[in-house]
Amino acid sequence: MSVNWLRYCELLLEDSDKASLNLSELRVGFEINTHVQSTGSTGVISVYNLSKETRNAIMAGEYKKLRLVAGYQGVAAQQEQEPVVPDYMVGRVQENPQVKASGPNYGEIFSGEIRYAFAGSASEKPDQPSPDNVLKIQAIDGHQAAQEATLNTTVAAGYDTSAIHLLTLRSFNPYGVTAGATGKMPPTRFPRGKVLYQTASQAMDNVAAQCRATWQFVDGKLQMVPEDSYLDRITVLNSQTGLIGSPKLTQEGIEIKCLIDPNIRLHSLVQVDQAALNSRRNELESVNKAAAEAKASGGEAAKKAGAQKTEAPPADIAADGVYIVKGIRYEGDTRSSNWFMTLTCVVRDKQTALKTSGAQQ
CATH class of the missing domain: 3.55.50 (Phage tail protein beta-alpha-beta fold)
Structure with a gap:
């Protein structure tokens, strides 16, 4: 059983008097991007079917900031029971043991200053009008x-x-x-x-x-x-904790797709199973090696090798499966299947846990 159960989303808009407007009951979509090479996160929030008065107030600039909280509510902890093990499983090792849910797992994934907002139709096709209206809000963390x-x-x-x-x-x-x-x-x-x-x-x-x-x-x-440092917090990603598919090898490191987890932040650590990555890396190296040998041999084999598409060599992979998060893209919609984050990660090599000085962590 997955530990992620029942989505949670809370969207709060704040005016100049610090009064908050809660839009969590409406349909909310969002796309948020953050990277270590940028000064702040950028988010585009879509809110559907707002009242005309509220929509006009937001577009007029009455609200200055917004906060987005997302994750999962989890399930209530149940009384532990003695597990029943079938006779044929006695003495055998079971892979991927079930992870028990331990309550809510949601938190703030974005806060920023509202730059602009505009209204439009929710229809994705011009020839198919939609009865819904949507307000898109762009916000940037620390922009002012x-x-x-x-x-x-x-x-x-x-x-x-x-x-x-x-x-x-x-x-x-x-x-x-x-x-x-x-x-x-x-x-x-x-x-x-x-x-x-x-x-x-x-x-x-x-x-x-x-x-x-x-x-x-x-x-x-x-x-x-x-x-040469990272934040000393680690999240283990597998099929039960939210990993979607298999991590992809890139020239910089790996790319991971998983369900939204507010514990994963820039410079934090994630750990994945290395088996799939090792297999994919060996496959790429075999293809590139065969193409290089064919080119060196000359003749028809060289022509075929020249026409064969080779892939750029991937970056090094971690022996222990631990990587540092350098970029995050959140995509979510409270009324659709989108509810995931894409992580850009590099291998943890000689980096050490951050030792703070002069400011609180």
Whole structure:
């Protein structure tokens, strides 16, 4: 039995007075993209059959932010019973033992500032009009802070990178941004003072470059994780916990499709069974090797090999099946089968768990 049971979705819009509008009872669709190379998540939310007054209020800009919570409600824990084992199974190892459901598994997967909203028809074909109407809302995490926050100050001789990071964080604070997961800063102190007259985003680019890290806004928090680190949380993915199909090998790492799990975030770890990946990698290597040998032999075999399509060699795979999440795409609809996330992952090699410094994780 799968541990994912009964979808959960909550969409909240917030106005300038912090009052919330809950649209969870309506049909809601969403597509959210986030990656370590971007400064913040971008989401497009579709809400169906809103009242005219509410629709106009959202398009007029009365609501400034939105929060999206998604996942599964789970099932109530049942009293444990002694398992009944058939005689023919005595002494045998059973693969993929059932995972017991342990209550709800939902959480915030996106929060952002509303950029614009527009109304339209829910019909996908122009010649087939739909009685439903849809309002599409675009929101970006930390957009206002990234665009408007600036640094206009000086730092005295002897400053270090953590001092610039702290000043940058303070410039983001008026926009509701707080400290998130942050790696250690280099100890270097600079012998001369410096004038800072730039956007806070530019300052963060410089700080991240000195720390060999990437930075982004995650749920209203400023996060900066070094390239040689990861967040110390791991999610095991299999057929019972939400894995869909088999992971795909890519030139950068692997791509995983699974049901929505709010515990999986950027820079966190996922673990998958390596059997399918090893088989696919060996298959690709055999095809490419055969094509290379045929080209080297010349004659008709070389012509056939030249016409044969070879695939780019995949990236290294992890012996223990553990990968670091570098990109996430959420796709969901409360009235359709879409309810999954696609993960872009790289192998965990020599990276270590993040040790925080100067900010809370």
